[in-house]
Amino acid sequence: MPQKQIGNAVFDIDADGFMTNVSQWTRDVAVALAKEEGIAELTAAHWKVIEYMQKEFKENGAAPTVRKINKSGVISTKELYEIFPGGPAKKAARIAGLPKPVGCV
Amino acid sequence: MMKKLLILGAGTGGTIMANHFSRRLDKSEWSVTVIDRDDAHYYQPGFLFIPFGFTTIEKITRKKSKFLPKGVKFIISEVERIDAAGSAVILADGRKITYDFLIIATGAKIVPSETPGMLDGWRDSIFDFYTADGAVALAEKLKDFKGGTVAVHITETPIKCPVAPLEFTFFADHCLGERKMRDRAEIVFVTPLSAAFTKPVAAEKLGALLEERSIRTVTDFAVERIDAAARKLISFDNREVRFDLLVTVPVNMGDELIERSDMGDELRFVPTDLHTLRSKRHENVFVIGDATDLPSSKAGSVAHFQSELLAENVLRAMKKEPLAAEFDGHSNCFIETGARKAILIDFNYDVEPLPGRFPFPVIGPMPLLKPSRLNHLGKLAFRWIYWNMLLKGRKIPFIPAKMSMAGKKFPEQPQP
Numbered sequence: 001m002p003q004k005q006i007g008n009a010v011f012d013i014d015a016d017g018f019m020t021n022v023s024q025w026t027r028d029v030a031v032a033l034a035k036e037e038g039i040a041e042l043t044a045a046h047w048k049v050i051e052y053m054q055k056e057f058k059e060n061g062a063a064p065t066v067r068k069i070n071k072s073g074v075i076s077t078k079e080l081y082e083i084f085p086g087g088p089a090k091k092a093a094r095i096a097g098l099p100k101p102v103g104c105v
Numbered sequence: 106m107m108k109k110l111l112i113l114g115a116g117t118g119g120t121i122m123a124n125h126f127s128r129r130l131d132k133s134e135w136s137v138t139v140i141d142r143d144d145a146h147y148y149q150p151g152f153l154f155i156p157f158g159f160t161t162i163e164k165i166t167r168k169k170s171k172f173l174p175k176g177v178k179f180i181i182s183e184v185e186r187i188d189a190a191g192s193a194v195i196l197a198d199g200r201k202i203t204y205d206f207l208i209i210a211t212g213a214k215i216v217p218s219e220t221p222g223m224l225d226g227w228r229d230s231i232f233d234f235y236t237a238d239g240a241v242a243l244a245e246k247l248k249d250f251k252g253g254t255v256a257v258h259i260t261e262t263p264i265k266c267p268v269a270p271l272e273f274t275f276f277a278d279h280c281l282g283e284r285k286m287r288d289r290a291e292i293v294f295v296t297p298l299s300a301a302f303t304k305p306v307a308a309e310k311l312g313a314l315l316e317e318r319s320i321r322t323v324t325d326f327a328v329e330r331i332d333a334a335a336r337k338l339i340s341f342d343n344r345e346v347r348f349d350l351l352v353t354v355p356v357n358m359g360d361e362l363i364e365r366s367d368m369g370d371e372l373r374f375v376p377t378d379l380h381t382l383r384s385k386r387h388e389n390v391f392v393i394g395d396a397t398d399l400p401s402s403k404a405g406s407v408a409h410f411q412s413e414l415l416a417e418n419v420l421r422a423m424k425k426e427p428l429a430a431e432f433d434g435h436s437n438c439f440i441e442t443g444a445r446k447a448i449l450i451d452f453n454y455d456v457e458p459l460p461g462r463f464p465f466p467v468i469g470p471m472p473l474l475k476p477s478r479l480n481h482l483g484k485l486a487f488r489w490i491y492w493n494m495l496l497k498g499r500k501i502p503f504i505p506a507k508m509s510m511a512g513k514k515f516p517e518q519p520q521p
Contacts, residue, residue: 066327067261068371078329081341087299087325102400 006032011097018093018100022057025097033095038085042095045083049075053096063093063101107136110419111194111204113184113362115141115169117149117496118394118408119210124498125416127174135423138178138202140194144169147237148488149405153269153441155240156247156352157280162237165488172496187366189387206389206419209375211362213265213395213403215239217355220260226333231351234273235265243352250281252289253349258338259296260328262303263372264357265395265403268450270294271301271311272441273352278318279443295323295338295346304457306516307450310474314442357403359396374398379454380431382415383422391419401454402436409495410435410506416498435508439484447480449473453508459515464503466512473513 001020004013011024017036019025030050034042042050052074056064066089070077084091093101110126112119119139126137151165173179183197193203215235217223223231232246233239257274264270274294281287294301294315300308301315301322315322329341331351338346359373368375368386376385377397384390393415394408401407414430421428434454439447449471450458462469471480494501 065371071371077327078341081327085342 014100016100019097020099022054022097029097030095033097037091037095039083039091039095043083045075045079046095049080049083049092050096053092053098057096057098063089063096063098065089065101108134108205108423109203110135110137110206110208111202112137112139112208112210113141113187113194114210114212114396115139115173115179116146116210116212116394117405118212118396118412119208120146120169120172120496121409121412121498122208122210122393122416123173123177124496125412126419127177128498129416129420132176136178137176138180138204139173140180140182140184140196140202141169142181142183144181145237146172148491150266150484150491151488152234152237152240153272153276156234156243156273157276158244162241166237167492172492184362185365186362187368189366189368189384189390192389204389206391206423207387208415208419209363209368209384209390209392209396210394210408211360211396213357213359213374215355216358217353219356219358220328220331222331222333223260223353223355226331226336226351229333230336230349231331231333231353233353233355234269235354235357246350247280250286250290250350252286254291254293254347255350255352256293256295256338256346256348258328258346258351258353259298260354261297261356263400263403264354266438267303267402267404268438268440270296270354271315274315274320275318275441275443277352278320291321292319293321293323293346293348295326295328297325297327299324304452306460307458307474310448310460311440314476318443357395363396370398372398380433381418381428382411382432383418383428389422391415391422399434401432401434402438404436404438405491405495406437407435409501410437412498413500413506433507435506437504439480439487441481441484442476445481446476446478447484448476449480449483451508451513456508456510456513459513461514462512464509464512469512 001012009029012020080088123139146167146169148165154160170179185195185197187194193201228242232243234243257270259270281290301311302308327341328338330339336348359369363369363373375392377392382391393411395403411432414432417430418428437451439449441447452458460474463471463473
């Protein structure tokens, strides 16, 4: 399995650069992954989403969809697209150290 | 005491299960009851053929009751809710029907009200072809089409028959060409996905087909709202797609009953075990077809492949044996590409659609992932197979419930 190093942290990733072991995740890793996704700084709103996604993953074994994040009341879909431009569900999952969301066919 | 198996929904999945159990259960021990809100069974793959006048609604509609076996009790009623804790369902008139085992086969449907503005232009400049009346209304609209921009649009995934919007796009290109109107029409394919299809090998093939037909593709488009007066789709990241005629696939959700029963996820789909098809929350509840939250396609072929394995598992659960049969996500579908040709794809949870031959290596006779006349004839023949074999729960010759790698080839240059 490929690995990636950021600073002193070494962690496992898949072919698309998603972490495969959330226990290797740290806030510093998140900051570095966010930069790779074009997000210069993680604000309080970003952290709120990241924490929600990790909690969902812990409970259900899968990253939540945009619809579920919106329904949770953590953030509106509009704001989610503003702070994670591009594909927010994928980007936020990657920064939160979660496996790549399973796309449906 | 007679034990009771209850099936909610007499569409593809529910009908197949009723037929399986009427053959496999001891009738002195078990009764089978099916509940649905109406008696109209549509051959849903036929909806695609209505807007262009290739078929009519009458030709693809039969009675649900006609396909349920003798000895099965059929109740036509709305269901108020499922009381899973009490192993009972409550009908609209308050009647309570208890069960020992429940199979949920309530399907999925379009919910246009989920997208702000969509209903403002509904059946005026905005149409669907996922319902009987929608497909018929669109056929009328297309008769008078004088040119302009046709946007074919997917609102959000998952949707039933994920390839149908592409097929509609290919048909539109072909039919406008036959009517000598293609140069007066622009066709745009708008999708929330990053490509024409979810899986890379098929996405590349299908994307190339769109391109060679001069169909513009707009990807990663998550629609926030529709401005029906200005005829514009507007995305969450503030992009706009203008249209004269919008053919949309609205958000697909499970039945309201699932939400009323507090048994669904955010799209009202029932959390279901990937392989055993048992409800994740209730031991005596199983789920089939579009009603599940599984990452397999929402398609009739999937319900068919699930049915055999599901019947096996329900029979084991009835005997208090551990579940064994494992569904692998097998899906198989024909994709119409216009000009009386079609592509065939066959895949599962782990193996994406690949090129090759089907069902046998080399001799096929059907080519995979490549437009062919034979695949088109296969799709047309499927309507007969659906009514006469598939709904009755019979095996389709040479096509097993679990996907086979025979005849499939990985492309020479692996995709990233």
